[in-house]
Amino acid sequence: MKVYIIGAGPGDPDLITVKGLKLLEEADAIFYTDSLVNDQLVHRAKPEAEIVPTAGMHLEEIVTEIVERVREGKTVVRLHTGDPSIYGATLEQISLLKKQGINVEIVPGVSSVFAAAAVAQAELTVPDLTQTVILTRAEGRTPVPEREKLEELAKHHCTLALFLSATLTKKVKSALQAAGWSDDTPVVVVYKATWPDQKIVRSTVGTLDEDMRTNGIRKHALILAGWALDSSIAERNYRSKLYDKTFTHGYRRGEK
Numbered sequence: 305m306k307v308y309i310i311g312a313g314p315g316d317p318d319l320i321t322v323k324g325l326k327l328l329e330e331a332d333a334i335f336y337t338d339s340l341v342n343d344q345l346v347h348r349a350k351p352e353a354e355i356v357p358t359a360g361m362h363l364e365e366i367v368t369e370i371v372e373r374v375r376e377g378k379t380v381v382r383l384h385t386g387d388p389s390i391y392g393a394t395l396e397q398i399s400l401l402k403k404q405g406i407n408v409e410i411v412p413g414v415s416s417v418f419a420a421a422a423v424a425q426a427e428l429t430v431p432d433l434t435q436t437v438i439l440t441r442a443e444g445r446t447p448v449p450e451r452e453k454l455e456e457l458a459k460h461h462c463t464l465a466l467f468l469s470a471t472l473t474k475k476v477k478s479a480l481q482a483a484g485w486s487d488d489t490p491v492v493v494v495y496k497a498t499w500p501d502q503k504i505v506r507s508t509v510g511t512l513d514e515d516m517r518t519n520g521i522r523k524h525a526l527i528l529a530g531w532a533l534d535s536s537i538a539e540r541n542y543r544s545k546l547y548d549k550t551f552t553h554g555y556r557r558g559e560k
């Protein structure tokens with residue numbers, strides 16, 4: 305008895321994995337977060353499959369309905385936006401399912417952080433500039449542990465990827481400033497990455513809050529911040545060791 309928890313990807317229905325799509329096409333029941341998963345994906349289900357949108361349901365309701373279908377011998381898919389491991393609220397579902405003797409198999413997906421980087425044509429880890437990306441959120445109604453406050457994390461001066469923070473950009477701006485980020489540090493906001501109404505807003509720490517307001521972005525946005533997001537970075541000469549012709553590694557001897 306098992307449930308498949310599948311990452312649907314960021315929006316574009318072609319960005320689900322082949323494995324995820326196969327399971328979706330074979331499923332008897334599909335529970336999906338209709339607030340963010342593209343309907344077009346759900347249309348890939350077989351005609352007789354039962355489709356259950358879950359945005360209006362609470363945890364116990366969702367799990368009870370899933371358990372019922374699994375006990376009837378049905379193949380059940382739980383479709384989550386992006387990758388299920390990031391702010392997916394999967395743990396609480398898994399733990400209730402396990403209490404009912406039901407296992408899960410998780411199929412990863414393309415997280416919106418990588419979709420946002422792709423559409424912004426950004427490399428988040430630039431040699432000699434930053435080799436670290438922190439995935440986090442600004443503190444809103446959901447508390448963030450003291451040691452993970454944005455101001456503390458930002459002191460690393462690496463690339464930051466902020467989920468669930470579109471309405472909190474005043475806080476983001478002051479946390480980054482308090483961590484010593486200059487006002488001209490680049491920030492890219494991607495609204496609904498890979499959806500037809502996607503918007504890419506190139507901003508800075510100093511103008512972030514104003515730019516969010518001007519563009520009317522209050523949800524479904526990924527905020528990428530740091531010098532790796534500088535739009536003129538490709539014109540500078542950042543080079544990795546991997547493709548340096550003088551660098552020897554397991555697959556190539558470097559030239560003298």
Ligand SMILES: C[S@@+](CC[C@H](N)C(=O)[O-])C[C@H]1O[C@@H](n2cnc3c(N)ncnc32)[C@H](O)[C@@H]1O
Pocket residue numbers: 314315340384385386387388389390391392414415416417419420466467468469494495496497498499523524525526527
């Ligand atoms: C509940 S979290 C789920 C994240 C998801 N598991 C992932 O890996 O992308 C929802 C947040 O993810 C981000 N998000 C999800 N899809 C997005 C998209 N297509 N474009 C931009 N941000 C997105 C936004 O920050 C949104 O507030």
